[in-house]
Structure formats: structure tokens, C-alpha cells
Amino acid sequence: MKKIVILTGAGISAESGLGTFRAEGGLWAEHRIEDVATPEGFARDPQLVVDFYNARRAQAAEAAPNAAHLALANLEAAFDGDVVLVTQNVDDLHEKAGMKRVMHMHGALNGALCGACDLRWPAPMVMAPGDACPHCKAPAARPDIVWFGEMPYDMEEIYDHLAQADLFAGIGTSGNVYPAAGFVAEARRHGAQTLEFNLEPSAVGSQFDDIRIGPATQTVPEWVAEVLGG
Ligand SMILES: [Zn+2]
Numbered sequence: 001m002k003k004i005v006i007l008t009g010a011g012i013s014a015e016s017g018l019g020t021f022r023a024e025g026g027l028w029a030e031h032r033i034e035d036v037a038t039p040e041g042f043a044r045d046p047q048l049v050v051d052f053y054n055a056r057r058a059q060a061a062e063a064a065p066n067a068a069h070l071a072l073a074n075l076e077a078a079f080d081g082d083v084v085l086v087t088q089n090v091d092d093l094h095e096k097a098g099m100k101r102v103m104h105m106h107g108a109l110n111g112a113l114c115g116a117c118d119l120r121w122p123a124p125m126v127m128a129p130g131d132a133c134p135h136c137k138a139p140a141a142r143p144d145i146v147w148f149g150e151m152p153y154d155m156e157e158i159y160d161h162l163a164q165a166d167l168f169a170g171i172g173t174s175g176n177v178y179p180a181a182g183f184v185a186e187a188r189r190h191g192a193q194t195l196e197f198n199l200e201p202s203a204v205g206s207q208f209d210d211i212r213i214g215p216a217t218q219t220v221p222e223w224v225a226e227v228l229g230g
Pocket of ligand 1: 116117133
């Protein structure tokens with residue numbers, strides 16, 4: 001086994017206290033997805049959307065990586081081969097855990113994006129609608145988040161990695177959001193073994209060769225120890 005491609009989703013951050021839009025309570029419960037996670041919602045009410053991500057950014061800044069994040073960083077550092085981590089999460093808990101290479105396919109809370117020229121730069125803790133782009137000066141700064149209806153980042157590179165993977169692991173993903181939900185099928189098509197970690201099988205759970213049920217903070221460190229030990 002020379003190349004492992006890992007996809008992480010909301011389930012891995014949930015154990016660090018960051019809620020998902022499916023979870024009860026929390027930030028998402030007060031808002032509709034159409035209002036805070038679509039380009040149309042941002043056009044309608046930029047203040048509401050910017051405030052929402054300011055709150056999520058503040059919450060993420062307080063969160064600490066858990067045992068699953070730390071185990072994956074250890075895998076990256078110690079595995080005799082290539083570890084590629086793709087995440088659907090917009091928090092930086094993988095980076096806080098020490099992971100060197102993280103592909104944020106859905107963007108990042110600590111990023112700003114210019115709606116006029118596509119420049120990306122580090123977001124301030126508190127963004128405001130109409131913040132100017134440092135490059136083109138347009139008052140068009142927005143959170144660097146891939147909203148519903150927008151194209152995720154790095155797709156070409158991700159599919160290249162999936163085509164070369166010996167093992168594809170999905171951790172804490174719902175299997176409901178495409179294109180990420182299609183990664184397991186893509187990896188399988190190219191001959192990879194596939195392994196899911198989840199509290200319950202995801203919507204695409206039946207496509208995995210094997211499923212390990214349980215909290216990621218238990219199942220992921222166990223698996224990493226097996227990979228590094230074997
Ligand atoms: Zn710009």
C-alpha cells in the first residue's frame with residue numbers, strides 16, 4: 001500500500017464541538033441553508049451571511065483537534081508512502097492537529113474570497129460586507145466558502161489522487177453531498193480498497209468494502225495504529 005486518500009466530513013469535527021447543519025441546536029438551527037449557504041442568499045442579505053460565518057469562525061477558533069485529527073496527522077508524518085487528505089470541513093482542525101497538506105474542497109472559514117477577481121486571502125476574524133479586495137479593490141469580499149450551487153475546489157487534482165489510490169477512507173461523511181459522495185465509487189473503479197468510518201453507515205455506505213462503526217476518536221486512532229504497525 002503506497003497511497004492513501006482520505007475524505008473527512010462533519011462527523012470528525014462534531015466530536016470537537018463544531019455542529020453540522022444536520023445537528024439539532026447550534027448555529028445552523030437558526031438559519032435556512034438557502035439563506036446562509038448559497039450565492040443567492042448572500043446577494044439577498046450579505047450582512048446576515050457574513051455574520052453567520054463570523055460566528056462560525058469564532059466558534060472554530062475556540063475548538064481543539066480531537067484524537068481522530070491527531071491520528072491522521074500522525075499517519076501523514078509516519079506513513080511510508082503518500083497520504084492525501086481531502087476535507088469537506090471548513091474549520092482548520094486538521095491543520096491545528098499538525099497535518100501539513102489539507103485540501104479544503106469546500107473552502108475555509110479562515111479565508112476570504114473576492115467576488116470580482118477570485119483572489120483568496122486570510123480572512124480577518126470579523127468580516128464585513130463590502131470589505132475591499134486587497135488586489136482589485138472591489139468592495140466584494142466574501143467568505144471563502146463553497147456554497148451550494150458552486151464548484152468545489154481542486155476537483156481535477158482530487159480525481160487524479162483517487163485514480164491512484166490504493167486505499168480510500170471516508171471518515172464522518174454523510175454521503176449526501178456530491179461530488180464528495182461519489183469519491184468512493186471513483187476510487188473503487190480504479191481498484192482501490194475502500195473503508196468507511198462513521199457512527200452509522202452513510203448514504204453511500206454500501207459502496208465501501210468495509211465499515212467501522214463508532215466514534216471517529218476511537219476507530220480512526222485504532223486504524224492508524226494498524227496501518228503504521230503493519
Ligand atoms: Zn478582487
